[in-house]
Every structure is written in C-alpha cells, then in structure tokens.
Amino acid sequence: MKHKFEHPAPSARELNGPRYWRSLDELAATPGFQEHLEREFPQGAADLNGIDRRNFFRLMAASFALGGLGMAGCRRPEVNILPYGKSVEGVTPGLAQYYATAMPARGGAIPLLAECHQGRPTKLEGNPSYLPYGGASNLQTQAAVLGLYDPDRAMISTQAGNEVTGPQVNDLLAKIRDTYTPIGGAGLAFLAEPSTSPTRAALVANLKAKFPKAIWAEYEPVDGSAPERALETLLGKRARPLYRFAQAKRVLSLGCDFLQSESGAIGYARDWAKGRRQVGKGEAMSRLYVAESHFSITGSNADHRIRVAGSQLPGFAAAIARRVFAATGRFPELTGALDRLAADLKIDAGWLDACVADLCGHRGAALVCAGFQQGLAVQALALAINEALESFGRTVDLLPSESPAADSIHTLAVAIQTGQIRSLVIIGGNPVYDAPAEIDWPVLQKQVSEVIRHGLYSDETSAQVAEQGGWQVHGTHFLESWGDARTADGSIVPVQPMILPLFNGVSETEFLARIAGDSVTEGYSLVHRTFTELNGGSEKDFRGWLHDGVAVFTGATVIKPRIAAAALAEVLRGTSFPVLSTGNLEAVFVPDLKVDDGRYANNGWLQECPDPITKIAWDNPVQISPRLAADLKLIDPRRLDKDQPATGALDPARHDINQFTIGKEQAHVVRITLDGRSVEAPVHIQPGLADYTIVLPLGYGRTAAGRVGNSVGFNAYSIRTSAGAAFATGATIEVIPGRTQQLPNMQEHWAIEGRDIIREANLAEHHENPTWAAGIGMEAHSPAIYGTDKDKPAAFKAAKTPRGNSLYETPDLDGTHQWGMSIDLNTCIGCNACVIACQAENNIPIVGRDQVLRGREMHWIRLDRYYSSGFESNAAIPEDPQVSLQPMACQQCELAPCESVCPVNATVHDEEGLNVMAYNRCIGTRYCANNCPYKVRRFNFFDYQQRQLDSLYLGPLGPQGKPELLKMAMNPDVTVRMRGVMEKCTYCVQRIQRAKIEQKVKAGASGAIEVPDRTIRVACEQACPTEAIVFGNILKEDSAVSIAKSDPRTYAVLGYLNIRPRTTYIAKVRNPNTNMPGQKDMPPPLSRLEYNQKNHAAAGHGEGHGPMHGETHGAEHAAPAHKNGGQH
C-alpha cells in the first residue's frame, strides 16, 4: 500500500532553525562568510528569541487550542531536513566539536574546552591542556553556558531606554573620541571592572596615551588584591603568592578559603587532594588547620577548625607568629608587638602550641595562607610565618605582578563631586548595585551629564543610565567574543568565541578600541596583535595557542623574599581589634559561593544550587551562631549545654534549631544596623560560626538582574562600606517580632544520627587496621551478602556472584563492560561543581523557589552535608561540629529495589549493570522513588521544561513553550523529560553510548569493542576539581575504578540491604593532631563517636571490641551459614 501526502512548503520561520548554528571555524575558513554573517542575524532576528515572548505564547496557545478542536493532531507531522547550502568545513551534523576557550572570572580566567553542536555551545569542560587544573572546573564555569542563552540579557542598545542601532552606537563612540581628543580627555572618565586580559591592558594604555587627562578607574566589590598589597608593603615589590598544596604537609589557613573562593582555587583543591589521598603507612597525609569566622568549604574539610572572628584574626595570627618566631629564632625584635596584639585573645593556648609545634616540625613542608579578605596585618604575619617556616620556594612561590594602573572608585567619586566629569563610560560591573555604601553611587552618577554604559545585562546601573538619558551599549558574552585573559598563575589563555554574537553585541575590547580610535577594531585582530606583541610568535604559534588553549608555560620568575622586621613592626603598630559581644557584632561580608558578587544572580542553575554549607537555595539568609541565637532568645540557651538531658523525640535540637515545619525553614527576620545603615533579612542559625560574627553573603537582593535573579534574598551591599568591605565591627542585630520567612533549605535534617552511611576514622586507627570501614555498619551484622565470594575482586562479584533467589527476575550482567563508580570521601570537598555539571549535561530543569520549598528539586546529584557533634544528648546544639560530605546520586544497584516495583518496566537493568530509565515508558506512578533507599530519583511534578515557573499551577491555561534561546542550551544527546516522568542519574549513559559506538566504529571488522579505560569521563567526574569521582569498567582489574574500589576503605552505603550498589565510597580518614587539647586519648571522629554511642553502648558491646571490632565480626560473618548474624 502506498500513500502520497502533499504537504505545503515549510514556512520561512521553520526554515530559520539551523541558522544560529554556525561555528567560528566557518568564519575563519570560508572566504566571504563575513558578508554572509551580516544577513545571518538581521536586525529583527532577536525578536524571535524571546523579546516578544508574550505575543508569541499567546499565538502559540491559540493555535494549540484550534489544533485540538480540529483533527490536525491525527495527521502525520511534517519534518524537514535542512542541509547546509554550502558545506561547512569541519562540521559533521551529529558530532560535537571541541574548541579551547577560557572563562574570564574574578581572580583569574579558567581555561575551558567548549562542546559545540553545529556551532552551538552546550557544555563547558575544563581544558586538560592547562595542567594546574587538569581539566577540572567549578560550578560557575559549569553554569556559564546558561548565561550565554539567558533571555534576560541586554539584546539591544538603547539611549534613554529607546532602541538605537549599531551605527548609531559607533557614531556615539566616534563623537566621544572627537570631542575629547583635542582636550586630552579632560572631563572624561571610565569606570571598569578589573580584567586580566592583556589585550584590554594594551587598549587601556592606548586610551591613556590618547586621553592623558581622563580618569580610568577600576572597581570590583570583592577585592582580591590584599595579599599583593601586603607584599608590596613588606617587600617594596608587588607580587602574588602561589601556594603549592601538593608539597605542603601541614597547612594553616587564616580565614583562607583556598578550596573555593581564592583565585586559583581549582588548582589548589586539586593539589590539596593529592596530600589527602596519601593515607598509607609510609605516606605522609597532609593536615589542615583552619581558623575562620564563617563556615567555608575549606573549614568544613579541616582536621582542626577553630572559630575566630575576622576582626580577631590579627590577634590569632600574632599568637601563632609569636610561637613560630620563638621556635625558629626569627624576628626576635617583634616579640613585644606580637604579645601586645595577642594579649586580648581568648583562645586555648594548648591549641596554639600544638598547632605551632606541628608546623615547626614540618619546616619546608608547612604552609600558612591568609585569605584575600584579611587585612594587612594578617597577610603580613602569614608571610613572615611562611618565611620563618622556610616555605618560600617550597610550598609558597611569589610571582611578580604589576600594580594596577587604575584609579579607585573613590578618586572618581571625588572628581564627579567636584564637577570635573562631563562624560562617564561605565564598562561592565554594576556600581549602582554594588558600590560602597558611603559613596552613594546612584546619586553621584546622576551628577554626570553624559553616561555611557557597556554591559552584558540591562541591570541596576543600566536602569539608572536609561533614567538619566544615557546610553546603554549591549555587550557580548565571553562565549561569543574574542579575547584573552590570564589565569591565576599568570598564563595567558585565549578566549575564543563559539558562536556569533546572538544579539549583535559589541565586545568590551571592540568598544574600547573604537573609543580610542584604534586602527584595528575587530576582536580577532586585536587579540592577534596582542599575542604577536607579547610573544613575537609566528602565525603557527598563534594557531597553536588557539588550538591548545594555553601557551607553553615558560615559568615565571619567582621572588625569594627577605622580610624586614622593621616593615613588619610598622604594620603591626597600627593594628588592634575590639572585643565583640551581642551589642558589638562583627558583620562579615562574603562573596556568595554560587552567584559570587552578584554577577551570576540571573543564572537559574546557580540560584537553585544549594549553598554547600547552609544547603539553602534561592536566598541568602544572614547566618548567626547558636550562641548569638540564644542571646537573641531565638533558641533556648540551655540547648547550648552539651550535657543537656536528652529528650525522647528523635532529635529536637538538630531539627528545630532553624524552626522547620513541613519541610520549610521558618526563619525569623532581623534588622541589622551598621554605621547607621540597616537592612532586614531572614536569619539562619549556623553551627560553627564565631560567636559574635554575623555572615552576610553578597550578591543577592538584585532589582534588575532579570527574571531569575530579581528580588531573591537581601542586598548586603546596602550596609557595606569600603572600610569594612570584608568585615566590620559595631553591628547590631534586632529580631523583628512576629515576622518569619520561609527559606528553601534542601537539607533540614543535618545529623547523621549515628548511622553508618558516613564512616570515618583517624589516621592512627587506619594504620592500625586498614579494613576498619568494613567493620562499621550493618553489613557486619546482616546475613552474608557475597557469601564465599566475599574476598573475590569486584569484577568477579559483579559478573559471577549469584544474586540470590529473588522472585523478581534479575538480568544477566554479561555485557562487555560493567560500569561502576568510586567516590573518595577523603578528597570530596563539597564544592557542588558536580551538581551543576550534571545539570548542564543532562538537561535537568530549574524548578524555582516555590517548588524547592515543596522539596521538588530535580538535581540528580545531592551533596549531603552532615554535622556531627559527638554529643550523647540529642537536645544539645553543637557549636563546633565536624562536617562530613557525601555526594549522593543513583547508586546503580545490581539488585535495584526501584526496578521490582515499576509496573511498566520503565526502569530496568541493562547488561552492563546500568539501572536505566526509559523515559518514554514511564507513567509516573512514583513507586520507584518510594522504594529507593537512597532517595535519588526525581519526579517531574510539572512540565518544568515547557512552562514558566511562575505559572505552573495554571496548568494548560498557562503559557507553554520554552524560549528559543534556552532550547539552544540543551544537550541534543539527552531526552528532555516532560511532566509525569521520573528521572535520575544513569552514569551519563549518553557518554557511555557515544564512547561505545565510537569504539565499535573503530573496531569495524574486528572484535576490539572494549572501550579503553578513562575514555569515558562522566560529567561529575570530569568537573570534579579533586578527582574524587572515578568512573569506569569494573571488569578490568587495572582500570582506574577497579584500583579505587580495591582500597580497603571502600564501602557501600546501605550495603546491608543486599542491593549491591555499583557506586561505592572510600571512607574518610581524618588526620587530627594528638597533641591538641582533647585529643590525648585519641578520640575517634565525632561521627564515629555518635555511631559508637548509638550502636555499641546501647547494644551492650562495651569497649571490649575496641578498634578490632570490625575485623573480628567481618570474619565471623563471612560464612553464610552463620546463624546469629543479626542478633547482636
């Protein structure tokens, strides 16, 4: 039978589809392409992409309604194949291309590889050619691709809010040039974001030569130059410290969050993890001491953490320095000054002595780092301690840097106040939102008659520019413009565009080149010129640089410092600190771990990512300590007493501390007053803070960020002055009676309750009995799981060991590969990069604040953060908890409980051990989620991908459809799930299949179909800065994952259920100093203490079992016939 269908020709709009999808390579390779581009994005093309969304949706809704009435739905939909008119070199539809680029970020660029599908970047990975980062990235990098396709980006240039064309903008820039050239730039001022780009530096130099009287000011709310300034003061030479954590065996962090917030943190985390992996007997595991005011990621990974308010850190550093200098004989003349500074410090001297003895015992392998937010005194003391400990050249290198040739925002403010400025050009940044409060920038800006703004977003600053009749020139995202940048260690990396500017924006370099009247104004040529000038390289070198994404690192000159005592004494002379109390609090301003200083506020992936420590998404509550909460009568003061009698209920204190009701944190609203300015915010009680420190995360409370970032949280900039940019004392807090606010907290219950899902031991115990992890937990008490195969390798167990006599038919695991994963909890730092990498790779939707409050977040990886106190009482709140971190995604159980309850076989096993989800088969009964012991399945309660998050409850009446722009961010290899479908991690099955197919294609007429080890990097593994996650084929005994799994600390979470998870964890080893106060008897980690209290004491085991408990029991239970298995 044959049918002939006649279809109308496709409409023009349908044919427009692949027009975006052109890569830069075409641009370089095809002559005449430039001309073609002009037609590629006609002036109105952007309108389709979401500007006129409202009308678009209205039409769409109407057409769907009509379609439903007729029989249109019964006809076969017609789809077109739209090939290129002319073939594009290098592009094969269906195959991804990878290009090197870099993400310019605060504190140094991050080298990247961008995955492009027909010219459309969809995923960013770290560039493995850049060795310090080894292909790792962080959560902001992973989320950057969403920023490119943000429908709230500035899409047009405007004057006083009215659209202007590109030529008009060029005329404006030419006019500025012509007006100010004759008068040397008098009356002209620039306010820019600092940049590491050599091209921009060259352009600024040009600009200054052309306009010698103009002001070039730079401002960034979070200033990372404190260490450099300290070195300049001490040495007279500006330099930047580079830490070598891989060489450091003892690390003391003075408020330095080197695992996340410092510049170069990816490399630091990577290096630090190297020292943490060395837990064997002959190896020297590193030890980390942290003194900090707020709970940072670094603090949560410390072996010894001490709470010291930011303002008291100079005293703490002085106390450490005093002891170090006494032990090493350095700077004897400073003893008096240091004693004076340390006099008022209320810190256990035992702690300081033990810490210093440990540091001094590792001279040349010790490292003291001071956070970029610390003041001059702490920076200077840290440098001096490093010198005394002989760290320079071993664990700390000093890299010469140049003083910024820019004025401060204050200089500019004075110039504006005195009426000197007639034209102000604001490049990037967002001063209306984040300028220091004492400047009152919004008022200042109004005093300038002509303001021109260049920026990616139409933000708070743009809004005011429009209000005063100024110009807004829309910029370009780094993925659509040419540029270059320096990484934290000074390497120059290219920023290559992956796509043409989506909205015909003007890049920053082109903008500056036009104002300066440069002969070259095109981004590519500017970058080429800079490269040639800096390196004198050939065209081949340039091509190589673009291809590799990093030039061969020549090795910067390293300074060996000799610190003069006099200079140090001078620094210390002016330092003092006040005593803090409830009436004199210290406000700490920290850049948010997700949205940074506010620049990423409109990125939904980042907003929805829970804060690594508080686990709160979509908000930035003020954090206060339990002590302060007790003083404010928010909690019962008796709760702070660890001998508080236990209550019967499960864990009232741990649950109620933040007033959880029906899954939502009910936060009190407080008013914080600092220097006469006040701000209102919800308050979150955070164990582990310095008593009288309140933490105010920056970056929220935006009013013109866009649909995602608007009115999320409170704006801490409104009370932040430049004198107290990092921390300010004299703050007061008052609870506003009767006002509460719900906070979307993704982990309300933070105690482990003594369960064995976290297993920890101290290094000494590990050396005594390396198999300790196997002895903890229910496996030692449950019936034997692997029976006589217990000691067989993982490969054998996976493929051969029978899986019991279940009624449910279990699949034959006879595939060529058997996939497995190992997660090293020793090196997992809880940074959340994996969470966002997974979201970017797997098309995971954003659900919005309201849905998160209902517990409907969709992340496939959950990063569990547990606190343990070691208290027997469950009514007491710990002030010094230990943190345990655990990434939790689908464990790919071999005997998956979810599979046996699925009525439609939508979740089944494949022959390679994956627990797969056939989304098209799922009918949404949610039985599987109910039966999952790990709670890692996620359900699409709404059509999050197709509906707007504020109108989910309108159902079919709400607008439908995803903005065209956001569709472009989707990974074409992964199904976009709809409402009513369950989803979960499948070990990035698309990457597995791609690798398998590539291998089979390569194999052709042969049997070599086994994918070589490390070919497949799953998204979380690839992003992980510490290489904590290893994925691979467990059938091969020499594969990385098999080697990782052969570690004796390997354990399966809830292993006693006999579900045989393919993801296993390597238990954490802590490395405490036994000379520390309270460590004399070598107490186990606090989580272990809780475990012992809960399991052993109650069950009458007594201490007789001691550390050998596991081993003896393990042996006992090895025999499957052991009858009393569960009766202990």
Add this chain to the structure above:
Amino acid sequence: MSKVFPPWSNRLPLQLALFLVVLGGLATAGVTYYFTPKYTRVGYAPVQPVPFSHALHTGQLGLDCRYCHTAVDKSPHSTVPAAQTCMNCHSIIKKDSPLLAPVRASFESGDPVPWVKIHQAPDFVYFNHAVHVNRGVSCVECHNNITQTAEGETMAQRQPLSMSFCLDCHRDPASRIRDPKDVFNLNSSRLVDQGKEKADAAVKLVQHWKVKPPQSCSGCHR
C-alpha cells in the same frame, strides 16, 4: 411470582460475553493492523522540493552512497548533502533544469533546500548510522534497495522502523549481517542467503566481531 425477566434474558450474559469477545478481537485486530508503523508509515513518500531519483543516481550512474551521505560511517546522522554537493555535477549537467531550481537557489543564497524527512525515529530514539554500517549492516536493511525503484519515483519509506523491527535484528544479528565490503553494495545479499557455508560464516562473524547489539533500553533511549 411474576416473571420479571423474559426467558430470552437467560441467554443474554452469554450473548453479551460473545459480543464483547468479538468486539475486543476486532478492535485488537484493527489496532494491530491500522495503528502500527507497518501500516501508518510504510509507503510514506511525500512530495520533495526536487524529485530526486535514487534509482538514477545510484542505480544507473553507480554513485556510491557515501558520495552524498558523507558522514554515514562517522556520525549518528547519514547527513543529507549540501546543495554544494549537488552542484559538483549539476553545474555542468542539466545546469538549467527547472527541477533543480531549488538546489541552485540554495547554493546561491545558503538557505537550505527544505527536504521532507521520511525516515523519522521518535525524539527519544537515538539511532546511529555509523555503528550499523561499520559493523556489517547494509543500508538495504532499513532503506531497501533503492537502485531498484521505478523511474521518476522519489524516496519512500519501505520498512516500518518500529521498535519490533529494530529488535528483530538486534536479537538475531547473524541473520542480517553482510560482508563489510558489501555494506554499500545495494545489490548484495545477506550472508545467510548465500548458502549454508556463508550462513555459518555469519554466525562466526558475529562471534568474532563481538557483535552484541543492545537489547536493553539504554542502547537506544537516553
């Protein structure tokens, strides 16, 4: 006691049951025949912007499949050629033919020729051409021998391409496999059809090459 139900009502349940069985059977038969891809899709031959004849190009002229479908052995997609590929010849041959106007226009403007897609797998199916043609599955298996189509006939769907169609082969690859050198030879036949010796060779081939077509969901659905 009066009769509430007449006597014929005694047979009613049986009749009803019979009726339902027949109705159910008819409905099942109807759906099985009319609603399946075998009926709804096979023979789909929409009017194309250019009446391209595979019979002419591959049959009479003997062009290799990969001259136009360049990425078929590399990419998931077989890739429909760019207008540029057509113009390699048609800038000389039939260069003024009105039928080729859309191709010339596309070559000039860069706008695509809107070919109508025929072999359409659902969005949740991730079919990959490269792995099939590199491992002894010929184009013929899904697209039939297009050298044999009648003159003037455009491309049409010849196989249902349903899940069971895929699984038939995935469960028994030896019955479909070809010598690798015959994959693009559309007139070749399967090894099983070339006598007992070759049929045995096919089974061996599957073993030696470790041809293990996935039968679990993850093979095609992600």
